Amino acid sequence: xxxxxxxxxxxxxxxxxxxxxxxxxxxxxxxxxxxxxxxxxxxxxxxxxxxxxxxxxxxxxxxxxxxxxxxxxxxxxxxxxxxxxxxxxxxxxxxxxxxxxxxxxxxxxxxxxxxxxxxxxxxxxxxxxxxxxxxxxxxxxxxxxxxxxxxxxxxxxxxxxxxxxxxxxxxxxxxxxxxxxxxxxxxxxxxxxxxxxxxxxxxxxxxxxxxxxxxxxxxxxxxxxxxxxxxxxxxxxxxxxxxxxxxxxxxxxxxxxxxxxxxxxxxxxxxxxxxxxxxxxxxxxxxxxxxxxxxxxxxxxxxxxxxxxxxxxxxxxxxxxxxxxxxxxxxxxxxxxxxxxxxxxxxxxxxxxxxxxxxxxxxxxxxxxxxxxxxxxxxxxxxxxxxxxxxxxxxxxxxxxxxxxxxxxxxxxxxxxxxxxxxxxxxxxxxxxxxx
Amino acid sequence: xxxxxxxxxxxxxxxxxxxxxxxxxxxxxxxxxxxxxxxxxxxxxxxxxxxxxxxxxxxxxxxxxxxxxxxxxxxxxxxxxxxxxxxxxxxxxxxxxxxxxxxxxxxxxxxxxxxxxxxxxxxxxxxxxxxxxxxxxxxxxxxxxxxxxxxxxxxxxxxxxxxxxxxxxxxxxxxxxxxxxxxxxxxxxxxxxxxxxxxxxxxxxxxxxxxxxxxxxxxxxxxxxxxxxxxxxxxxxxxxxxxxxxxxxxxxxxxxxxxxxxxxxxxxxxxxxxxxxxxxxxxxxxxxxxxxxxxxxxxxxxxxxxxxxxxxxxxxxxxxxxxxxxxxxxxxxxxxxxxxxxxxxxxxxxxxxxxxxxxxxxxxxxxxxxxxxxxxxxxxxxxxxxxxxxxxxxxxxxxxxxxxxxxxxxxxxxxxxxxxxxxxxxxxxxxxxxxxxxxxxxxxxxxxxxxxxxx
Numbered sequence: 001x002x003x004x005x006x007x008x009x010x011x012x013x014x015x016x017x018x019x020x021x022x023x024x025x026x027x028x029x030x031x032x033x034x035x036x037x038x039x040x041x042x043x044x045x046x047x048x049x050x051x052x053x054x055x056x057x058x059x060x061x062x063x064x065x066x067x068x069x070x071x072x073x074x075x076x077x078x079x080x081x082x083x084x085x086x087x088x089x090x091x092x093x094x095x096x097x098x099x100x101x102x103x104x105x106x107x108x109x110x111x112x113x114x115x116x117x118x119x120x121x122x123x124x125x126x127x128x129x130x131x132x133x134x135x136x137x138x139x140x141x142x143x144x145x146x147x148x149x150x151x152x153x154x155x156x157x158x159x160x161x162x163x164x165x166x167x168x169x170x171x172x173x174x175x176x177x178x179x180x181x182x183x184x185x186x187x188x189x190x191x192x193x194x195x196x197x198x199x200x201x202x203x204x205x206x207x208x209x210x211x212x213x214x215x216x217x218x219x220x221x222x223x224x225x226x227x228x229x230x231x232x233x234x235x236x237x238x239x240x241x242x243x244x245x246x247x248x249x250x251x252x253x254x255x256x257x258x259x260x261x262x263x264x265x266x267x268x269x270x271x272x273x274x275x276x277x278x279x280x281x282x283x284x285x286x287x288x289x290x291x292x293x294x295x296x297x298x299x300x301x302x303x304x305x306x307x308x309x310x311x312x313x314x315x316x317x318x319x320x321x322x323x324x325x326x327x328x329x330x331x332x333x334x335x336x337x338x339x340x341x342x343x344x345x346x347x348x349x350x351x352x353x354x355x356x357x358x359x360x361x362x363x364x365x366x367x368x369x370x371x372x373x374x375x376x377x378x379x380x381x382x383x384x385x386x387x388x389x390x391x392x393x394x395x396x397x398x399x400x401x402x403x404x405x406x407x408x409x410x411x412x413x414x415x416x417x418x419x420x421x422x423x424x425x426x427x428x429x430x431x432x433x434x435x436x
Numbered sequence: 437x438x439x440x441x442x443x444x445x446x447x448x449x450x451x452x453x454x455x456x457x458x459x460x461x462x463x464x465x466x467x468x469x470x471x472x473x474x475x476x477x478x479x480x481x482x483x484x485x486x487x488x489x490x491x492x493x494x495x496x497x498x499x500x501x502x503x504x505x506x507x508x509x510x511x512x513x514x515x516x517x518x519x520x521x522x523x524x525x526x527x528x529x530x531x532x533x534x535x536x537x538x539x540x541x542x543x544x545x546x547x548x549x550x551x552x553x554x555x556x557x558x559x560x561x562x563x564x565x566x567x568x569x570x571x572x573x574x575x576x577x578x579x580x581x582x583x584x585x586x587x588x589x590x591x592x593x594x595x596x597x598x599x600x601x602x603x604x605x606x607x608x609x610x611x612x613x614x615x616x617x618x619x620x621x622x623x624x625x626x627x628x629x630x631x632x633x634x635x636x637x638x639x640x641x642x643x644x645x646x647x648x649x650x651x652x653x654x655x656x657x658x659x660x661x662x663x664x665x666x667x668x669x670x671x672x673x674x675x676x677x678x679x680x681x682x683x684x685x686x687x688x689x690x691x692x693x694x695x696x697x698x699x700x701x702x703x704x705x706x707x708x709x710x711x712x713x714x715x716x717x718x719x720x721x722x723x724x725x726x727x728x729x730x731x732x733x734x735x736x737x738x739x740x741x742x743x744x745x746x747x748x749x750x751x752x753x754x755x756x757x758x759x760x761x762x763x764x765x766x767x768x769x770x771x772x773x774x775x776x777x778x779x780x781x782x783x784x785x786x787x788x789x790x791x792x793x794x795x796x797x798x799x800x801x802x803x804x805x806x807x808x809x810x811x812x813x814x815x816x817x818x819x820x821x822x823x824x825x826x827x828x829x830x831x832x833x834x835x836x837x838x839x840x841x842x843x844x845x846x847x848x849x850x851x852x853x854x855x856x857x858x859x860x861x862x863x864x865x866x867x868x869x870x871x872x873x874x875x876x877x878x879x880x881x882x883x884x885x886x887x888x889x890x891x
Contacts, residue, residue: 021469021490024819062750066741071805073812075820092816123749126756126778132882133605133707236882237706240598271523272535281532284591287599307599339540346542349561353491354823434708434882 015188015362016198019355023093025191026356029103029205030367031085032184033215035157037175044159045167048120049175050078050085055116058105062116065102074099076106080157083217083297084367085179090356093192100201107180108208114169124164131158132434135408136307138233139242142431143406146231147246147301151222160436181212188363190355217369221298224248224402227426230419231404234411235433241313241409241418245320246303247399249293252370256393258381263390264293266332266340267323268304274336275304278323285312285319297368302398310409314417317405321422325400331391345379408433444666448673455479455652456677458669466843467822472832474842475669479681480653483672484832484842486660488825494661495829496558496568498576499837501656502649503552504629505622505767506687513593513629514637514645516549520589521642522556523547526571527578531585534571541567544826549627552766553837559826562662566671572657573675576650586639594635597628605705606774609713609876616699617715617770617874621692651682658833658842661825692717692768699874704881709756711776711878712783714790716867718771721764722839727851728859729867730762733771734810735802735860736793741809743796748789754781758790766838771867783877797864801857811852818845 038045054076055062069076069089076089076099087106091099131137141156148154156163185206189198224247250260268275268291279289286306294300304324308316332340352358361375407418411430419428441460449457461474466486475483504515525531538545541564547556558568601607611626618624628634657676659668695717705711719726737744737760748755756776763769775786802810821827835844 019490021488022819022822024816024823063741063746066739067805067809070739070741070813071809073816075816090816090820092812092819119750119753122753123756129708129779130756130776135603235706239602240595270539272532272539277532280592281588284588285595287592287596307595309595309598339536343539343542346540346561346564347544349491349493349542350544350559353493353825356823 013186013366014199014202015186015359015366016193016195017190017355017359018194019190020192023192024090025093025096025189025193026090026359027099027103028089028188028363029087029107030186030188030363031179032186032367033179033217034081034084035155036082036152036217036219037179037215038155038163039171041163042166042171043155043163044124045163045171045175046085046179047078047080047157047159048117048124048164048167049172049179050080050087052112052117052120052172053106053110053176053180054078054087055120056111056113057102058109059111060105069102072098074102076102082153082155082157096193096197096201100204104205104208107205110176112169112173112176117167117169117172121164121167124159125161128159128161128164135235135238135240135242138235138433139244139406139408142231142233142408143244143246143301143303143404146229146406147224147404148222149225152219153222153296153298153300162436178212178215180209182206182209183212183214185209186363186366188359190359217297219298222248224399226402228401228403228422228424229405229426230422230428231406232411232415232418232428232430233406233408233433234430235408236410238310238408238410240307240309241407241414242307243313243317243320244303244305244406245317245324245403246301247403248397249300249302250295250397251299252295252368252374254397256389256397259385259389260393260397261293262337262340262344262382262385263332263394264291264302265344266336267291267327269340270343274323274327275320278319279306279316285316295368295370310414313407313409313414314421317407317418318421321400324398328394328398328400331394332387334387337385337387337390341382341385344382348379441665445669448670452673453677455680456673458673464843465846466828466832467846470828472842473665477652477673477676479676479679481676482656482836484656484658484836485663485665485668486658486828486832487663487665488660488828489662491825492562492662493825494560494562494565494659494663495825496560496565496572497555497658497829497833498572499553499555499656499658499833500649501552501654501837502554503550504625504627505551506649507622507625508688509625510633511637511641512625512633513627514641515554516627516629517589517593517634517637518642518645519547519549519554519556520593521581521586522575522579524585524589525580525582526574527580529574534575537567537571543568551623551627551769555833555837557826557829565663565668569671569675573679576652576655576676577679579646579650581639581642581646583639586637586642590634590637593628594631597631597634601626601628602631605707605711605878608705609703609711609878610772610774612701612703613713613715613772613874613876614770616701616876617695617717618692620690621767622690623692623765623767623769648682648685651684652676652679653681654684656833656836658829658836660829660832695872695874697871700877701875702877702879704879706881707878708880708882708884709777709779710781710783710880710883711774712786713876713878714773714787714873715770716869716873718762718769718867720766720768722766723768725863725866726762727848728855728863729771731807731810731814731852731855732797732802732860732863733760733762734813735806736760736797737773738810738813743793744790747793748775748786752789754778754785754789758786764834764838779883783879787875794864794868798861798868801861804857807857807860814852815849818849
């Protein structure tokens with residue numbers, strides 16, 4: 001990675017897609033590890049590090065760096081997930097060189113000053129308070145926290161107040177030395193840039209960093225607590241509820257990953273899928289009703305998401321549970337399978353219609369260690385799915401007995417109804433909305 | 437090319453239905469690389485076509501020149517409810533078939549409604565463009581409106597309102613701000629409508645709205661992507677050529693009288709921190725000063741290097757977030773500011789700090805460095821918005837519908853290079869008028885809860 005010259009295609013950690021349609025270049029510099037590296041008790045440390053690197057690039061002040069990036073016609077953010085840190089930016093072509101120099105400063109020469117960390121911590125704590133206004137993000141946070149309880153995926157990549165307060169400049173500098181080494185770097189450029197120019201850009205960046213040990217993701221696979229469990233996040237004056245229901249989902253290396261993806265699309269992946277038809281179109285209970293099946297380096301969660309008004313929360317939840325049971329028991333119909341496959345295969349055109357999107361898929365494949373040819377053979381793998389495979393995947397991978405239900409609402413108005421709506425409810429807890 | 441096109445159109449026009457004759461109106465550049473072709477059907481339907489072969493896909497937009505401004509008191513939210521109903525059922529097809537056919541073809545479709553317009557967007561692999569044209573032409577003239585669907589969709593919209601407004605602090609405060617700042621103009625009610633009005637709509641209300649506004653002479657079709665012009669025009673002429681134009685009503689326009697005294701409101705919300713929303717009356721999108729004010733607002737509020745972010749978030753540590761925008765509307769709208777206080781600080785402190793910076797903007801011109809930064813941010817925003825065919829079609833449709841100039845995004849980009857500090861200073865002095873502003877203070881009912889969380 002740190003050789004003087006990196007050639008596109010020769011190094012799996014350097015990706016480029018050229019398109020000269022617009023004078024715009026998208027740049028992503030990603031690290032192969034993210035919040036999983038947060039130290040014990042220090043949730044949010046890696047995110048603080050990413051933000052502090054951007055602010056203190058080249059030893060300049062945050063004010064100078066903000067003015068520099070915005071002044072050249074660029075935008076840059078540091079996005080942290082459990083498994084990755086991504087410095088994602090875009091820049092008008094004429095400023096690509098200066099943007100590259102800035103990224104070298106951010107990655108290789110951040111000052112990481114303590115006074116700026118203190119300021120960043122105060123800012124982050126205030127932002128965490130502000131997220132309490134967002135019911136959807138509260139529901140997501142509690143779903144993840146409870147379904148992955150005891151597993152690193154249950155921690156918050158964005159951080160907690162206790163974790164942010166716990167972070168010190170020494171911790172962050174240690175994290176920096178471990179994480180930000182060429183061995184952990186993946187660089188992707190797309191747009192108005194030639195392969196050679198992009199390779200020089202990547203070489204300049206990688207060669208500016210000190211070498212270190214590649215980090216290996218040793219996170220175990222998550223397991224699911226048996227039974228149906230409810231966490232009701234109690235927030236005052238809600239006219240509506242946010243409901244997320246789910247269990248363990250898929251992993252890209254599962255032999256039935258593509259069959260399960262096809263089945264999920266038919267169940268809750270689009271507007272005409274079962275869930276939307278039953279919840280929104282027939283009953284008008286929720287503006288949105290979707291199911292999702294995301295991936296990560298370890299098994300992620302399958303979940304359904306709806307947001308009915310308080311009076312409809314219990315019947316909506318009961319309906320979702322019933323639909324999940326029927327889905328597993330009876331499976332998809334032949335027509336649903338054919339429709340779902342056609343939709344997924346044909347709509348893939350919109351996952352690859354720009355250079356930035358194409359390079360984004362390659363970047364995902366590298367960062368999430370997807371099986372070889374995952375996206376290259378994506379549509380063929382979808383086409384090959386049979387009804388038997390899809391229905392078998394539903395029975396094998398999804399559970400209607402081991403489920404986590406996270407609901408944000410006003411307990412006094414929805415609690416009793418919601419608890420009564422869940423047959424065989426193993427446990428139920430009420431947490432104030434402002435609990436960490 | 438022009439004579440070939442003329443010959444092809446002459447041949448086509450001899451074979452199309454009554455209202456399908458196509459006229460080529462003009463060719464105009466769309467940026468450095470692309471061209472926009474404007475056509476018009478005999479029934480008044482405007483067509484803007486932009487060939488872009490960067491991917492084998494096409495974006496197909498239909499923009500209707502009807503929005504919530506065309507509603508009346510007691511019937512607010514009808515344009516938006518109607519947008520939902522347009523996905524239900526057309527004559528000769530089962531309910532829901534529209535979406536099923538599109539999704540099966542791999543399409544991504546959606547719609548949106550705002551003060552001045554309603555738009556329907558579909559992106560589709562290029563080989564299914566004909567399907568989209570047929571479906572869109574059908575629902576422009578043969579929509580079926582039945583009681584059960586209208587009732588169910590009203591409930592969906594009520595839930596959307598709970599999501600976006602009633603349970604959302606910023607959504608509800610913004611709605612209140614506009615209702616306070618405007619007394620006569622139709623911009624005073626929210627596009628999603630008041631809940632009581634949503635609950636009260638009848639199927640007849642919807643049918644009347646459809647007959648009145650969903651006509652080819654009140655719409656523009658925008659096609660961007662990989663298509664063959666002659667085949668496109670033939671399909672459009674045949675599909676829409678059977679749709680007769682309507683007699684469009686004269687808008688019951690109510691001019692907003694000048695605001696001469698500041699208006700202040702105070703509300704309590706279930707939120708842990710105080711907020712403030714401020715609305716100054718602002719110029720229409722087509723006004724010469726709109727761009728100068730937009731650039732000034734970017735200097736003051738845009739990005740982390742902006743004056744407000746530096747002052748309120750970084751230096752004084754009063755705010756979590758402070759942002760602003762100038763409404764992109766056909767009539768004068770609002771320059772809207774929203775700021776959220778950190779714990780232990782009050783909305784009045786935010787207002788004082790914001791006022792100080794607004795006063796400074798009225799006293800001294802912005803620096804050249806600040807102006808360059810605002811220009812660069814604006815340019816980046818425009819270019820990034822044009823990456824996909826969808827982005828291009830949205831940009832064309834928006835400027836065509838609001839200004840009647842589909843490539844106005846590029847005109848604005850040229851114009852910002854000509855604007856100088858004087859233009860921004862003039863905008864500040866013309867529009868930062870305290871007696872012409874409205875303020876909503878948000879008191880935090882849940883103050884102190886965040887501190888509890890940390891303990």
